[in-house]
Amino acid sequence: MPSRANKAEVGADQQSMLYLLGGLAFALRSFNNLNQILEFTAFVASQLTGAEGGALVLFNPNGTIQLDQLHCFDLDRREQIRAEMEQIAQALSAQEPLLKLEGSLAVKIPALEHLLDERLRQILGPDGRLFGTPLLIRNSVQGRLYVFSRQPNYHWTEPRQQLLRLVADQAGVAIENERLRTALRRRMALEKEMEIGSYIQTQLLPRQYPQVRGIRLAARCRVASKVGGDYYDFIKIPRGPASAEPASNRAEPPEPSADSRLAIVIGDVMGKGVPAGLLMSMTRAMVRAEALNGHSPARVLQHLNRAMYSDLKNSSRFISLFYSEYDPCSRRLCFGNAAHNPPLWWQARTREIQPLDTEGALIGLEEHSQYSESCVQLQPGDVVVYYTDGYIEVANTRGERLETAGLMDAIQRAASCYESPEEILESLFAQMDAFRGRQGVHFVVPEPAVELELLFREEISLRPMPVDDTTLVVLKVLPEPEAA
Missing domain, CATH: 3.60.40.10 (PPM-type phosphatase domain)
Incomplete structure (x- = not known):
């Protein structure tokens, strides 16, 4: 039967977990800077799983691999790990521009994830343990979220796996929201440009x-x-x-x-x-x-x-x-x-x-x-x-x-x-x-100012x-x- 001390410890862990998840939800609602959200994501992932650090690696649309965020409690090793991870990302980007080959993307992504996992385990050494999960955006793998630890008694349990997947899903939502906001800003800027161009053209006809x-x-x-x-x-x-006579002698052009x-x-x-x-x-x-x-x-x-x-x-x-x-x-x-x-x-x-x-x-x-x-x-x-x-x-x-x-x-x-x-x-x-x-x-595509309103109405002209x-x-x- 669990002792009173064990119950208190479990309660404290649950409170800490709820606090971290609440903080992540607040960041998603309130932060306007995607880098801040992703930085907090790496921190929360390591905290929720009891790991020493966390890392977020993104697969960019141009075919490159990027170490986006790194969190590590060991400040002495953090910069070393960052430098080695960035070197691996650059090497894989140069050797394997996999994301450019859309036709074979489904086949190559698992191989890329496996290769990336193996390279990162090598830099952590024999005492390090690395665990990762895919970062999914619209059912497409867009990166990997990792946690790592050198603690000998660290166990990769099912609850920790679920928590890491939960955090990865939230990171995917944040990235997709930022892409949508960027696309909307570009569309609004283009609409404004088109309005100006349309006005000019109308005036010229x-x-x-x-x-x-x-x-x-x-x-x-x-x-x-x-x-x-x-x-x-x-x-x-x-x-x-x-020009029958010099311009200087003409008061104005003939009607x-x-x-x-x-x-x-x-x-x-x-x-x-x-x-x-x-x-x-x-x-x-x-x-x-x-x-x-x-x-x-x-x-x-x-x-x-x-x-x-x-x-x-x-x-x-x-x-x-x-x-x-x-x-x-x-x-x-x-x-x-x-x-x-x-x-x-x-x-x-x-x-x-x-x-x-x-x-x-x-x-x-x-x-x-x-x-x-x-x-x-x-x-x-x-x-x-x-x-x-x-x-x-x-x-x-x-x-x-x-x-x-x-x-x-x-x-x-x-x-x-x-x-x-x-x-x-x-x-x-x-x-x-x-x-x-x-x-x-x-x-008929509605104007941006009324587009969101029309999405919730059934009347579409x-x-x-x-x-x-x-x-x-x-x-x-x-x-x-x-x-x-």
Whole structure:
């Protein structure tokens, strides 16, 4: 029968154990510094199991092994043990980059744990005893939690094994929580960056359609993400030389009139997000500068390519661009193409559709690319549709793509049924959405500020989302006014 002294000793051990576990729980709730939590973890592991020390070794995602924390009551030996453990971790990292081989990870991790255990036992010497347990995060081994002792009467009992596993599980929770917090911070920073990029892009796209004699315009850019790579612009080009007299003699640039030529530009930067948006902004500024210098479409594209080649080459991105100029006096549309989707010209008299295309490479592909140009004579009632590949690459629920033939059919229907470019534009988008079908609905990702709240609500709104950025510009030649 246990003596009163033994009962008191057992009670004291239980109180100490509860105190340590409570302290670990408090650290997990309150500490914001992961290193502090893991340092306390190594200490608690050794205290709960009655060992002389504890160590936490992590398997990093880049394939390296790292001694993260070490606790040892023997201060004289602590630095020696730390140095030897770190040498083992570095040697194994150099020889066995196991975590990089995801396909054979399940096979190699047990071998790595066994090898690590054997090396650590060697540095503790014949009098040392080492015990370890896996550090699991989402059922994946991410490291090892160890305790060690040189006491000859130290026994590795089942309760001690359970306590070590309990502490290892808590360390895994702390590491995973820190990763989630880091990912959330990065996501919020990216969301903020995207909001800024989206605002800039919105400000750069034309806010109103220019008034040009004989034509009307309509345009829309529908982006798949907050910042896309699609780009369109309208630029009024004043009549006459751009620099007929020195700048010092001009009070201000001449105001463009209704008879000014109009440059209509559409382009697509490879990729999405902020980098594509920034390149789009740079492209817009340079195209405007070239257009206002009075250059021909081919010369505009050639100058733009040479100016942007080095920047695009370093970014591994390219730009497709279609540049055109409409002359209201002659109704001629002159254009050059840098490998963009050729606009489609619907002729009211014949109801035929003709692509408008010239030879030319992507902007940024080759430094000395040559570009050609061509002109067509537009007639009253004609419609020209500029577009990006988001329209023709849209797919329905069976995986079939709309393609250029589908867009031509949509233009034929819209141009035959509607008079205004706004109605034609609406019809084209409506036909694209109808082709996709409503079965292709996707979940809308909520904003970070309301995401956590929506996780606890059953009402999740659904709406169709574009697969890619889609931009349409519709030019409609107006009928000639009747003579008085």
